Amino acid sequence: MQYWLVKSEPETYSISDLKREGVGRWDGIRNYQARNFLRQMKIGDAALFYHSSAGQGIGVAGLMTVASMTYPDPLQFNTKSPYYDPRATSAKPLWDAIDMQFVEAFPRVVTLPTLKADAALAGMRLLMPGNRLSVVPLTKRQFEHIVRLAQSVRKGKANG
């Protein structure tokens, strides 16, 4: 069992979109390091859904589980898609997608400032300066800590 944090701009695809779909495809990843992390995912792994570039709403918005193995991202073959990659062929695909199962939308986003202010999360890859990876691993401790933060938000104990 591994733990992950994956980013999406909510204007493009948000936790509510995933909630509506139940199982959604995580596609459009065009960075080798992120892709390689994707390939390490196993069915049943836990993942946090992070809303990036979201104004006041930047942060961890919910919870999901990995619902498939990776498979070739169909967008890389789609000339109409912004994620089209002319170098990819069906014999030699370059990019992978994976399916995610919705678990929970947090009642409130665990915001980036909250994450940054939390000593227990110092050293988290997400918070490293200049980190832009859209798929990052988390330790079990970090994962559980963030879920606990979300629960304390629910109970009104933190995050005003």
Add this chain to the structure above:
DNA sequence: GCCAACGTTGGC
């Protein structure tokens, strides 16, 4: 295989 130019991410 170096490295400059370029593109993208993502917080602010």
Add this chain to the structure above:
DNA sequence: GCCAACGTTGGC
């Protein structure tokens, strides 16, 4: 919309 960080590309 700006810009820092950093990955990727391509000329040599």
